[in-house]
Amino acid sequence: MSTAYEVLNVATTANDAEIKQAYLRLVKDNPPDRNQEKFQLIHDAYSAIKDHKSRVSYALFRLPEVNFDTLMEQLLQTEHTLNLSAEFINQLLQASIDDTTLLNATATSKK
Amino acid sequence: MKDIIIGIDLGTTNSEVSVVEQGKVTIIKEGDKKMLPSFVGIDDAGQVIVGETARNQYLVYPERTIKSIKRLMGQDTQVVLADQAYTPQEISAIILTRLKGIAEQYLGQAVSKAVITVPAYFSDAQRQATREAGEIAGLEVMRMINEPTAAALAYGTEQAEAKQVLVYDLGGGTFDVSVVNMQDGVVEVLSSHGDNHLGGDDFDQQIIEYLIEHIQETHNVDVRQHSKAMARLTRAAEEAKFLLSDQPYAQINEEYLLEHDGAAVHLSLELSRIAYEDMIEDYINATIDATHIALKGAKLTASDIDEVILVGGSTRTPCIRERLLNEFGFEPHSEVDPDLCVAMGAAIQAAMISGQEVDTVLVDVTPYTYGTSAIGVLDGQPYPFMFVPIIHKNSVLPNRKTEAFLTSYDNQDTVEIIIYQGEDPDALNNVKIGEFLVEGLLEVPRGNVITLTLGLDLNGILNVSAVEKETGLEKSITIKNALSQFEGESLDTAKQRITSLFGQMDPRIIEEEPSTVSDTPEITAARELITKAEGLFEKISAEDKEDMVDLIETMTGCIEAQDIEGLDKSSAQLTDIIYYLES
Structure with a gap:
């Protein structure tokens, strides 16, 4: 299985504009x-991998093997001062968990 | 020879057909007309007529003329045309058959494939109905593309640099707004929103209501009871609307509109642009609200937009341009004819599909959220019909998403899956578009995993499948137009019915029709005079009518023979009679 970077033929360090192009x-x-x-x-x-948030999420959860070098690189790319507090990590995780809240739902039933 | 795919804009008021030849888009003309009015009628001889002739006939014989059929597409209804009931698909198919014929005559070869445009905000049912209309007309619908997107394609070929563009498309019956990113030869739709029942027809209706009220007050007559008078009011309202695009006032004169208590009712009144803009203000506000929803969907604000493109005849209304100028701070564009750019885009897409090299490629989105219902929590309370979105509004097409669901009680052997279209967290407030049962599930404790997959194809048509994960037991459906009267064979029956309608036509008449469009001013005036005279038939003595019919016959003969001199003479006589009758 190719990674998203391989499909688009871009470097793992590519920025938003390069990926879009x-x-x-x-x-x-x-x-x-x-x-x-x-x-x-x-x-x-x-x-x-279209923006920073999705690239971090992709590195964490979707890359075939978590490559911590890539991951750190992604994290350090942020323009804001990096704040590696528990709160920040939590937010990062939350960002990709948001979409799965529907897992709680169960199918409607009929006798 | 390679199959030609034509592009068709099947509009509420007008339709066009187009094709790409040697890399250039051509709107195919019939005579010198690029637009075919979307009117269908049955004439005196029982033959089907389409376009300008049907539009003219509407004034005299509204009961055997159909207009704005697009507004009924996707509904479970029938229209009556000369005592025969037809589905909206069949009427649309008549228009498509005519467009197909126009294209075939121009290209000199048979055509069997088309790209047809539909409003972006057309629902699944409306899209299915459009495809059925194509099939009845003998056209394989290769692709349905959204009208604002098609317009963007027509503009896209002229763009060099990256731009965020808002397409504001107000047609005769529908409103769409799309936010589009144009970059590197790709037209990428970011979001779409709209209203399926908002357009120029509604503006006309406001004026008609106003005229009806005026006549009620001045003459104490309810015009609604008189179908011919209503048809004339409809035309008068439309003409007043056109005038008000250029002028501050429009004079509405309809002499001898009808007879009431032995007296003639004449209509004469002036409508100001300001009064008209007041009438349509709520509609314009609705379009601006939709524009903001589309911007929000694209995660942009008005200041991010580089260009606004106007599409659809109704965007000629000056107050629309003003409102958009206020919203965006610059003048909207309308260089590519707002009436034709959708058809041009359809041809470009058709060329792309047939394998020709094109400058612009299209990536579109769905304007609707699709999902199912499940037991969940709504407003803090357990609720059995919580809406679970699966494919979200503004997702790129094609699209395929899978969600897992769990059975809710032990030994549950059946799951009913209902598919909804809409945005409301309560599924019951959304539009139910299909349902099916998955039966014979394993007898296991609750929590049996059922995966539900929704697939939207490029035409915006939905496929649904459900699988019991443990066994691979599968059930799937294509969401058929739930309201369609057409199942399998009946589509063929409809096809035969429509084909035979055209079969009755005298080929000579088809040949002759284009010549009417190159009319001299004398002939045009004479035709108008004839229409006016026919409008009087019901209110005059048999003797007068006979005289007029004779004159009309003479005039028609002169027109056919291009005898202008003879025409002038009989026209003058007819004018005298009309003058005498009306005074």
Whole structure:
């Protein structure tokens, strides 16, 4: 399985603008109308790493093997002063857990 | 020969057909007209007529003429046309058949494939109905694309640098607003919002109501009871609306509108632009609210927008431009004809699908959230119909999302899955678009995992499948137009029915119609005179009517023979009679 970085053919250190441009170039060559699956792969990769928050989340949870060097690099890229307090780490985790609150839901039933 | 795919803008008021040839977009004309009025009628001879002729006939025979059928698409209803009931799909198919014919005549070859545009905010049912209309017309709908997106494509080919663009699309019956990022040859839709039942027709309706009220007050007559008078009021209201785009006042004159207690009712009144803008203010406010929702969906503010593009004939209303200028701080663009840019975009997309090289590629989103209902918590209380969104509004197309659900009691062998479209946390406030049962589940304690997968294709049409994780037991459906009368074979029946309607047409008549568009001013005036005369038929003596019918026949003969001199003579006589009758 290729990583999102490999799909988009960008360095793991690429910034938002570089990733966006790589994404658009690939879309231009692989429009959704010609090859839906390929497009979806490209789009999923882009969604996974399009901004700083998603890149950190991707590094934490989705990269095949957690590469701590990459992860630290991602974390240190932030423009704000890095505050590695428990609160901050908690927020980072929260950011990607938000979407799964629906797990509590159970299917409607019918006799 | 390679299959040609045509682009079609199937509009509420007007429709167009277009094609890309040697990299250039052409709107295919019929005669010298690029737009085909979306009117369908049955003429005196029982033949189907479409476009300008049907539009003219509407004044005299509203009961055998249909307008604005697009507003009914996706609804479980039928319209009556000359005592026959038709579904909205069939009426739309008649318009599509005509557009197909126009394209075939221009291209000199048969056409069987099309890209058809639909309002971005068209629901699943409305999209299904549009596809069915295409099938009835003998057109394989290769793709349905959203109208504002198509317009952006038409503009996109001219853009060099990256831009955030807002497309404001107000047509005859629908309103859409999309926020689009144009960069590196990709038109990327960031968000869409809209209203399926808001457009220029509503503006006309406001004026019509005003006229009805005026006549009620001045003559104590309810015009609603008189279908022909209503048809004339409708046309008069529309004309007044057009005038008010350029002028501060519009004079509305409809002589001999109807007869009441033996006296003629004439309508004569002046409508000011200010009064008109007052009438439509609520509608304009609704479009501005929708614009803000779209901006929010794209996570942008008005100041992030580099350009505003106007699409749809109704954007000619001056107060709309003013409101947008106020919102964004710059003049909106309308260089590409607001009436034609959607059709142009459809042709560009069609060219792309057929494998031609194009400058711009499209990435679109869904304007709706799709999900299911489950036992959950709403407002702090346990609630059995909590809405669980699966594919969110403004997600890119195509899209596929899976969620896991758990059975809620021991030995539960059946799960009912209901699919909703909407944004409300209470599923019952959203639109139910499909449901199905998964039966024969394992007899296990509660907590049996069922995965539900929703897939939206490029046309915005939904596929749903549910799987019991343990066994792989699967059940899936395509959300069919739940309200459609067409199941399998009946679509073929409809196709035959519509084809045979066209079959009745005398080919000579089809040939001749384009010539009417190159009318000289004399002929145009004569035609108007004939229409006016026909409008009087009901109120005059048999003797007068006979005289007029004779004259009209002479005039029609002169028109066919291009005998302008003879036409002038009979026109003058008819004018005299009308003058005599009206005075």
